Amino acid sequence: MESKDYEIKYPLDAVHMEKFAELIGKSDTAVKEMVKSNKLPIIELKDPDKPNVRAGEKWIYIPELNRAVREAYFNRPVEQRDAWLLWLGL
Template sequence: MIESFQEIKHPVDAVHYVKFAEMIGKPATAVKTMIDDNKLPIIPWRVPGGKSKKGENWVFLPEFNRAMRDAFENRPKEQRDAWLLWLGL
C-alpha cells in the first residue's frame, strides 16, 4: 500500500460523464460506451415524476478512485514499481 497517498478531491462526488471524459482525457463517446457496458460507477439523474426514462449519467468519483487504487495496489510489485527504476530508486 502506498503510505504517502493523498487523494485529490473534487468539489462534488459525482460529475457528468462529459466532464469525467475531460478529466481522464478520453472522448465523451468512449466514456458513454463505458457507461453503456456497465464499466463505470454511475448515478443516473432523472426528472422526478417525469414521463421520460431518459436522464443524465454522472460518474461517482470516490468509487472510481477506490477501484483505480485497488487495481494499482493489486498489481505485482515488479510491475507496480517498475517506473521507479527510471528515477533511479
C-alpha cells in the same frame, strides 16, 4: 508511501459524462461507450416529477472510481507496480 498519505479530490463526488471525459482526456464518445459497457460507476439522475421517463442523466461517481483504481493499483504484483521507480533510479 501508503495510499492514505495523499488524496486528490474533485470538488464534486459526481460529474456529468462530458466533464468526466474532459478530466481523463478521453472523447465524449469513448466515455459514453464505457458507460454502455458498465465500465464506470454511474448514478442515474431522474426528474421525480416525470417518473415514467425512460432514461435520466448519467453521472460518474468519482469516489468509487478512485477506490477501484487504487485497489487495482495496489493489487498488482510489486515488480509491475513499482517498475516505473527504476526509471527514476529509486
